[in-house]
Amino acid sequence: MNPFLPLLALRAFAETGRHGSLKKAADAMGVTAGAISQQIKQLEDRLGVMLFTRTRYGVRLTPAGEKAHPALVLAFDQIARSLDVLETVNARPALTVSTEPSFAASWLVPRLGRFTARHPEIEIRVEATSQLADLQRDRVDIAIRHGLGRYPGLVSERLMTPALLPVAAPALLRNGPAINNPADCLAYPLLQDSARADWRMWFQAAGVAGDGQAERGPSFDDDFLLVRAAIAGQGIALVRDLYATEEIALGRLALALDTPWPTDFAYYAVTHPQTAARKTVQQFIGWLKAEASGECLSD
Incomplete structure (x- = not known):
């Protein structure tokens, strides 16, 4: 087999299998659904194996596709994490925080200046969206979620119960x-x-x-x-x-x-286990908890 790796086609295969949809895979890669379909067809032609079957709800991995897909997704996720590491080597420390727009506007943003004053070296980026961040793959360090605190595979710390x-x-x-x-x-x-x-x-x-x-x-x-x-x-x-x-x-x-x-629902700071160990993440979550409890942090 040709040793050249068709990375674009492999990524199209990984994202389509992840989402079960050509359109969602296209959105994740920033291309058209037609381009995704073409890449998958080229990969199937090269391998001589069908990777997907179409259903009324989207696409489904074939038995052959199911065997290869998990390892391939893991590989692309590892590449993304490695790229993050390389990007932060000489970069200013930054944290991306995802939360719902109402919480960002009414609670987080009005207080954010206090964190910046204490830690001017850390750049905070707030993503105010109603879409639930995927901490396994999105470039989000901390998600502030309103729920019961049960987030399998993630680290959650209670902030407040309104x-x-x-x-x-x-x-x-x-x-x-x-x-x-x-x-x-x-x-x-x-x-x-x-x-x-x-x-x-x-x-x-x-x-x-x-x-x-x-x-x-x-x-x-x-x-x-x-x-x-x-x-x-x-x-x-x-x-x-x-x-x-x-x-x-x-x-x-x-x-x-x-x-x-x-209510039973509370606000939680949720992170990926690997991200939770970072000093900047711990500093921000510590600040969130202090703000939520009305305490003043001292240096």
Whole structure:
């Protein structure tokens, strides 16, 4: 066999098998799906082996493809990590942090200057996205995730457990019916999270049946939008306290009822085990934990 390695075709094979989709593989490599298909065909012609079969949901590895794919993916991941090492030899220390836009805008970014003042030598890059970072392969050092903390194969450290607060614009509450108990909130429009679950669970915890009313109202996929809708007087929102505290202090929001509801979900700093050992990562996570607990770090 020709000793020349068709690296582009092999990468197309690795990414297509990883994603089970020509389009997703193309997105990962920054080319077209047609180019991916062509590279795979050339590789199959060269090897004399079919690597994929088409299904109604995308493509699936053949038995021959399944044998070669895991080792090839591992090899490309190792190449990517080696490239990262080479790029950092003479580079300024940098950390890429991925988190949801609402957390970045409302909590992380306003505090980031304090970390930079303490560690001006470390460059922080914030990726604010609703897409879940893949710490096995994306160039992300730390992901701040909101969940239960169970992330197999990764290292997670708890930062904070927010509580949900029922909040609304002061004028809306001033001009509307009095709210003395959770059931009184049903007299107002309810602003919903994307799953329409928070209000329903809040009412259940308070012993209020709701009769389906708990799931009515406009929904928003991002907490920042939920807060903005509440500030605009569109209804009452259940939002995490870390997003509402400043708005309440500024008078843009008011508590509809002083009944914070603790949730099972918390914020975690999540890293790959190899990344977790880096000093810069430990410094940033230590700073995150101190900020979350309201402590001041000393040198």
